[in-house]
Amino acid sequence: DTEVTQTPKHLVMGMTNKKSLKCEQHMGHRAMYWYKQKAKKPPELMFVYSYEKLSINESVPSRFSPECPNSSLLNLHLHALQPEDSALYLCASSSPAGRSLSDTQYFGPGTRLTVL
Amino acid sequence: AQTVTQSQPEMSVQEAETVTLSCTYDTSESDYYLFWYKQPPSRQMILVIRQEAYKQQNATENRFSVNFQKAAKSFSLKISDSQLGDAAMYFCAYGPLRGATNKLIFGTGTLLAVQP
Numbered sequence: 494d495t496e497v498t499q500t501p502k503h504l505v506m507g508m509t510n511k512k513s514l515k516c517e518q519h520m521g522h523r524a525m526y527w528y529k530q531k532a533k534k535p536p537e538l539m540f541v542y543s544y545e546k547l548s549i550n551e552s553v554p555s556r557f558s559p560e561c562p563n564s565s566l567l568n569l570h571l572h573a574l575q576p577e578d579s580a581l582y583l584c585a586s587s588s589p590a591g592r593s594l595s596d597t598q599y600f601g602p603g604t605r606l607t608v609l
Numbered sequence: 610a611q612t613v614t615q616s617q618p619e620m621s622v623q624e625a626e627t628v629t630l631s632c633t634y635d636t637s638e639s640d641y642y643l644f645w646y647k648q649p650p651s652r653q654m655i656l657v658i659r660q661e662a663y664k665q666q667n668a669t670e671n672r673f674s675v676n677f678q679k680a681a682k683s684f685s686l687k688i689s690d691s692q693l694g695d696a697a698m699y700f701c702a703y704g705p706l707r708g709a710t711n712k713l714i715f716g717t718g719t720l721l722a723v724q725p
Binding site: 496524533534535536538541543549581583587588596597598599600601602603605 | 711
């Protein structure tokens, strides 16, 4: 089973709202990722959690706040976003315990975010 | 720094025909992973095929196969007996085998159209 789930599928929010994106995997993976993707472009890495600790932050604005409550769950908290933050947000996971953290990344279906 | 180049922004193939998508990369590492991901309009990134650089044998998954030329740093994807469901954006990606980061480096993508 290589399933990564994301909720919600679609989200529309105003610039003053606070919302959260959720990602879940039950493959025993110990690395989880958030990506932002604009139309017809490759995904851009935002954050990486390895063993529930933030290991990479690609200079993402503080209006995006990641959280990894446990090894299966990854959240992305959103606050005071700008219209240019509208994009597809993808979650991915990789690396069963004991394997290289660089092993294959499996992606979720994404959340389509629109900021008005 | 590693780079991945996909020189074909768009390709088209007739149903049941064969098409090859090109990918070149640059790295100073000797061991690494290479991936092809497919992203249909439904938007989920789906792993198509994976190649470990230390393996000389080209990876194959059903109708999908790669031509991995390590010395030339080339990693092309061949799709045989193309089907309408193969229409998608295809991303080539490089992943480190070791090191402090497990960041994927993506190419810019090739949009494949399949004509009935």
